[in-house]
Amino acid sequence: MVHKKKDKGNQISRRSFLTNSAAAAAGFMIVPRHVLGGNGYTAPSDRLRVAGIGVGGKGYSDLTGFSEGPADITVLCDVHDSRAANAVKKFPKAKFYKDYREMLEKEHKNIDAVSVSTPDHNHAVQAMAAMQLGKHVYVQKPLTHDIYEARMLTEAAKKYKVVTQMGNQGSSGDGVRQLMEWFNAGLIGDVHTVYCWTNRPVWPQGIEWPATKAEVPADLDWNLWLGTAPQKDYVNKLVPFNWRGWWDYGTGALGDMGCHIIEPPFRVLGLGYPTSAEASVGSVYVDEFKQGYFPESCPPSSHVIMNFASKKGQVKMHWMDGGIQPARPEELGPNERMGDPDGRNGALFIGTKGKMMCGTYGMYPSLLPTSRNGQVKVKQTIARVPEGHYVQWVNACIAGYGKKELSSPFEIAGPLTETVLMGNLAIRSYDVRTPKADGKGFNYPGRGIRLLWDGPNMKITNFDEANQFVKRTYREGWTLGV
Missing domain, CATH: 3.40.50.720 (NAD(P)-binding Rossmann-like Domain)
Known part of the structure; x- marks a missing residue:
């Protein structure tokens, strides 16, 4: 019982x-x-x-x-x-x-x-x-x-x-292993800059929480679905997909695609915790009072820059979502796509001796210019996973x-996820606002600053307001049990 x-x-x-x-x-x-x-x-x-x-x-x-x-x-x-x-x-x-x-x-x-x-x-x-x-x-x-x-x-x-x-x-795919072999062979030298991008979100973001509640679907246990999240009324079309755009439940474009697109550079370059992060975000203009400030919702687009101290020097990683993409490398032909064949997602590695790129999951690995792919032969040194990720x-x-x-x-996925979520911490800190002393308008103390991250202790050291996003408070009756 x-x-x-x-x-x-x-x-x-x-x-x-x-x-x-x-x-x-x-x-x-x-x-x-x-x-x-x-x-x-x-x-x-x-x-x-x-x-x-x-x-x-x-x-x-x-x-x-x-x-x-x-x-x-x-x-x-x-x-x-x-x-x-x-x-x-x-x-x-x-x-x-x-x-x-x-x-x-x-x-x-x-x-x-x-x-x-x-x-x-x-x-x-x-x-x-x-x-x-x-x-x-x-x-x-x-x-x-x-x-x-x-x-x-x-x-x-x-x-x-x-x-x-x-x-x-993608961590079990051949693509990321091919990228590692190219990098380990020194084909692009020491990587100092990485660009990661996605067309996500493809669900509503940067919007106000609906004012009108909706009927809970008859076959959905709304209380159990909420779980650790704050108690709220059900709203239309939140389930099964659009929850991704709300901070109470989802982690936005970064959470959805970051573990697929950031994973290749994270693994290839042997990255650990970032040392700092900064962000800028897009917003939807509503009127002179709201100005697109909807802290419950992830932004419609963002650009995050994270810095890492790797074994071979400093690495600067750019994350871009909402359709934002980096400038095309000169080595890429005018009609050649960046990243995925449809150009929507990808990662670009810039090294001291060359460049390489891939798509989502580390698929479609390619040296730049692409003519190098048929010219360079590197011995396979990393075992593949023919049975696939699940098996x-x-x-x-x-x-x-x-x-x-x-x-x-988890010893790999945990630090990778922390890196992804560090980007979200910077995004959310960007929109932190406090009332001005005269009561007219607001200050945005997180905008335009670089957050300094003490990874081992999970703490922002120069902007304490950001630390509220490291660990949230669960709804009463729920605990992680540690």
């Missing part, structure tokens, strides 16, 4: 959930698989039992990817029945739940791993709850909504010795913690 606490929102309290789960585990002598048989223990069937939290849209394709390997999808969990319908149909033997806490409490004996593909604001609590029960986890990008959450999940993966992977599939994780889970290499374990 599920024990419930009548806290705000009639939610199952996390303390009750963890206590009951622990008691059940003790009563039935259930412990994580890696403890039962050591790190190399595998189930007798050599198959991974996977539960999915958030099984519509991307969650559905994630589960399909796992099922192409030695995995069985045994449990499904989603707060929106119609979004879950395809997964329920494809995996008819899987049990179905709406509340992930109830699912973990009742099914922890019957699953080995959990996939999380919910809106960004609930990633951390769901992944942490699974890891604390000794379950391997796969979490969609961005790993978390906040920098603090990313750090906590990274540390938890080591503490609980579980196999982890973030859903940035790689499945195989690693079966092998046990620390037994197989992964493309995006």
